[in-house]
Amino acid sequence: MTGALLRATSLRGTDVLIIGGGMIGCALADRLILDGASVRVCERGGVASGTTAHGEGNVLVSDKGPGPELALAQLSRRLWPVVVERLAGNAAAVEWEPKGGLVVATTDAGAIALTAFASGQRDAGVRCEHLDADQLAAAEPALTRDVCAAVYYPEDAQVQPAGAATALLGSAIAAGAVVETRCEVTAPLIQGGRLIGVQTTRGPRHADVVINAAGPWSGAVSDLLGAPIAIKPRRGDVLITAPMPPTVFHKVYDADYVGAVGSSDAALQSSAVVESTRGGPLLLGSSRRQCGFDDRIRPDSLAAIARKALRLCPILADVAIMRAYGGFRPYVDDHLPVIGPDPRLPGLWHATGHEGAGIGLSVGTAQLISSALAGQVDEIDIAAFAVDRPAVITCPIEPSTEKVSR
Structure with a gap:
């Protein structure tokens, strides 16, 4: 431990x-x-x-x-594994799944960027390995074959x-x-x-x-x-398919996901993410947009998610979408x-x-x-x-000495 x-x-x-x-x-x-x-x-x-x-x-x-x-x-x-072990009787609710992640690039430019990104991570101690076409097909049979590069990350995991x-x-x-x-x-x-x-x-x-x-x-x-x-809200949406037999075995996403996460653009950012759940449905993402606390689910976001997920995993063309949900994430510039x-x-x-x-x-x-x-x-x-960095404190103030209430 x-x-x-x-x-x-x-x-x-x-x-x-x-x-x-x-x-x-x-x-x-x-x-x-x-x-x-x-x-x-x-x-x-x-x-x-x-x-x-x-x-x-x-x-x-x-x-x-x-x-x-x-x-x-x-x-x-x-x-995480230590915490899950310590939770003992509550561990089942966590649904700890160390299933690993697969990041794929579907363009030549994306493959170059993914290879360089993975190399930097490896230097920082991240375990990752490149997969050839046969290895990728064995790992994810339902994945498109139109892939220019794929990197496997065995440490990626998921909880409920x-x-x-x-x-x-x-x-x-x-x-x-x-x-x-x-x-x-x-x-x-x-x-x-x-x-x-x-x-x-x-x-x-x-x-x-x-x-x-x-x-x-x-x-x-x-x-x-x-x-x-x-701290500002940044909205993201997720599509959930009907329950399926085992189809996707890792967290799979297109390499442009990293760029969407790191973008500061307030407009809609989307990338393909497909992953399984223990209950059977697949989770399809992802999107990011700065729209305040506007809680509406927008068709353009869902359409972008579906379109990119379908390109990554063509078998989804015949899969029913059961529901969609969205939420807000705490964003810092x-x-x-x-x-x-x-x-x-x-x-x-x-x-x-x-x-x-x-x-x-x-x-x-x-x-x-x-x-x-x-x-x-x-x-x-x-x-x-630290709290006192430019992206976090835009207008420093002096601490108050006023007794507000007791």
Whole structure:
């Protein structure tokens, strides 16, 4: 078992309040109470009812180039199996599937870019290997043969996001965590320039540390607390097929997915992603668009997803679409999560901005927060995700010394 989950920490006696009961908040609750903190989660809706309920459950290293986010993804990938093992009776709900990923390029230019990208990842310690046409056909018989390059990533995995979040939170509750749903934060509690808790629709809630883990709504929460961060919603849609016999055996996506993830364009970005679920339906993605919190499912997004998925996997032409759903992801302009203390307001921490990678990065994020709170140095420098960077703090302010309420 990974030593990081067994180490002694100094969080005992620390009261932590987590704003947000999605995947990040649930992973934080599980890890922090394991490391000795007293934990309360305040969720304005239901557990895992926001972004977490509208994702695919990806635990990926294949889509991240060398840098701090890839390092966090590698840490998280090592931690996930340990966490699942520790959840014991709740592990079945997680639906951990280390099925691997296949990235394919369908153009010569895409093949050159994919080869170079994989080479950089390999230098950073990512396991990946190129497949020839015969190997690709054996791995994914239903995949188009119009492929110029293919790279296999054995470390890519998948969980059932809502199941994983509730399993983590269930573990935290069993260890003494308090979870309040339908509990919306309405104001900060500030004393002597320090955040000492929050006012909620259920009354005041005091804590030594408040962690903003509200996903796409983290920007609004930060505004409310008086320390704004530039987190914006970025919408994504998914198509779900009718249940099928085993057809797709890995997470399969076109190499242009990486470009869509890394794009800052507000207009519709789409790429082909096809992957299986244990229940039988295939998940087809993906799309990205900045449209605020407009919750409408748009035909152009669904059409783009279907068209590109069909090119990648022609057998889908005869498959029925059962339903579609969309959700919002917490987006930051520099495409890095925001993890750590807010220097403008002592007592406030953030764990947000993971966009579509929050499921996979959640357990690593929880470890970084726990280590930093305990004053310990982790294998990844949390400074890479600092709050006070240009993409996150667009208008720095001085901490308030006003006592808002008690």
